[in-house]
Amino acid sequence: MTPVLEARNLVRDYHIPGSLLKKGKTVHAVKGVSFKVEEGKTLAIVGESGCGKSTLARMVTMIDPVTAGDMLIDGTKVDIASEPLSSDMRSKVQIVFQNPYGSLNPRKKIGDILTEPLVINTKIPAGERRDRAMAMLKKVGLEEKHYTRYPHMFSGGQRQRVAIARALMLNPRLLVLDEPVSALDLSVQAQVLNLLADLQDEFHLTYVFISHDLSVVRHIADEVMVMYFGEAVEYGSRDQVFDDPQHSYTKTLFAATPRVDVDAIRARLERRKRA
Numbered sequence: 001m002t003p004v005l006e007a008r009n010l011v012r013d014y015h016i017p018g019s020l021l022k023k024g025k026t027v028h029a030v031k032g033v034s035f036k037v038e039e040g041k042t043l044a045i046v047g048e049s050g051c052g053k054s055t056l057a058r059m060v061t062m063i064d065p066v067t068a069g070d071m072l073i074d075g076t077k078v079d080i081a082s083e084p085l086s087s088d089m090r091s092k093v094q095i096v097f098q099n100p101y102g103s104l105n106p107r108k109k110i111g112d113i114l115t116e117p118l119v120i121n122t123k124i125p126a127g128e129r130r131d132r133a134m135a136m137l138k139k140v141g142l143e144e145k146h147y148t149r150y151p152h153m154f155s156g157g158q159r160q161r162v163a164i165a166r167a168l169m170l171n172p173r174l175l176v177l178d179e180p181v182s183a184l185d186l187s188v189q190a191q192v193l194n195l196l197a198d199l200q201d202e203f204h205l206t207y208v209f210i211s212h213d214l215s216v217v218r219h220i221a222d223e224v225m226v227m228y229f230g231e232a233v234e235y236g237s238r239d240q241v242f243d244d245p246q247h248s249y250t251k252t253l254f255a256a257t258p259r260v261d262v263d264a265i266r267a268r269l270e271r272r273k274r275a
Contacts (some may be wrong), residue, residue, distance in 0.1 A: 002075040003036040004173050004206040006058065010034070011068035012055050029055040030071065033229040037174070037223075040200065042207040044221035044238075045212065046253070052230040053210045057178050060208055061095045074173065086122045094167035098179035100159035106150040110137075110162055111147040117169045136165040139202075142194060149209065159187035168203070176208045183218060191222055214257045218242055224248045 009032045018024035030052045037043045058064040059071065065081035072078065073092055078085070097103040104113055114133035118124050124132075127189050134144050140161040151159055160180060167175055177196070181189040193216065199205060211217050218236075219226060224241040225233040226249065233247040245251050 001038065001209075003072075004037040004039050004074060004192070005208065006072040006075075007060075007069065008034050008071075009069040010056070010066055010071060012052075012059055012064060013067045028075060029230055030059070033225075033227070033232045034069075035223075035225055035232065035235060037206050037208060039173075039206055041222040041224045042183060042200070042220055043210055043225060044209045044211060044217040045225050045227060046217055047227035048055050048212065048253075051227040053227055054178060055230075056212055056227070057095065057176050057208070060081070060174075061111040061176050066077070091121055092173045093118075093169065093176065094172040095175075096160070096163050096167050096180045099183055100156050100163055101151075101183075103163050104159055104166075105189055106151050109148055109150055112145075113151075113162065115213060117166065118206070121170060123211050132169065133165075136168060139168070139199065140165045141191075155188075156184050157192060160184065160192055164192075164199070168199070171203070172205070174208065176210070178210045179212070180209075180275045182213060187200040189216070196237050214242075214254065226253065 005158060009030075010030055011032055012030040014027045014029055015024050017026060033052075035174065045056060047053055048216060055064070061068055062080050062085060066079060071079055073089065076089070079087065094214075103126060108116075111133055113128065114136060115129040118129045128145075135148060137144060137146055142158065142161055142165070146158075146162075148153075151162070154162065163237060181192050182198075184192060196207070197220065207220075209217070209220055222240045223236065224234075224238050225232050226241065226247065228247075228249045234241055234245060234250045240252070243249065245254060
């Protein structure tokens with residue numbers, strides 16, 4: 001079976017121009033990263049801030065061009081630097097950004113936000129666009145009455161549901177989720193993660209899930225790739241990476257993750273009672 005997404009030695013460099021006092025330099029943001037994601041699966045990409053996660057997301061969503069290497073969507077090579085993308089290829093990959101407060105246009109009603117991708121990429125009549133948007137609102141746990149409201153009238157969790165609905169309007173094959181729950185409260189995080197799991201089952205979606213929260217990654221991922229200074233230092237199934245990490249950086253990353261030790265909490269409370 002052809003993977004929905006395949007990356008072969010992806011490289012992304014940024015050139016910083018010089019000045020009278022400084023020489024220009026090249027920043028190697030992503031250094032030869034390879035992976036693939038099968039249909040209906042979730043690949044989680046983890047690592048510290050600055051490790052290249054979001055740069056990789058921008059390449060996968062065809063926002064930034066690839067400096068070197070090959071990226072294939074459904075077996076078709078994609079290179080935005082050499083040829084323009086078709087609307088069909090653009091529709092196959094969508095993204096949900098981290099900040100639900102900044103990713104929605106505050107001057108547009110929710111209905112206009114949801115139908116905009118259809119206006120740009122299809123010739124569907126206005127009535128059908130409205131029907132599709134209404135149906136998608138229900139899919140993400142909102143109501144038809146929300147169609148005419150503005151983003152500032154929603155909570156953070158509701159806004160992220162709108163962002164997810166917008167990403168699904170074009171029936172994408174691949175959804176890139178860039179820290180989609182990190183700005184939400186814990187209880188809302190669980191609701192959004194459960195929603196993503198339900199939508200994945202219903203629409204046979206493929207996810208690239210970018211996060212620094214290892215507890216979230218362990219809950220949602222099928223495979224995990226650990227990045228460090230632009231390189232993929234570990235890549236394997238979720239259980240393999242979490243239960244038997246091989247690279248020293250992966251071990252350090254896991255060791256730095258806070259853990260709740262229930263026995264230790266109980267012992268501390270017991271000592272306080274005795275004191």
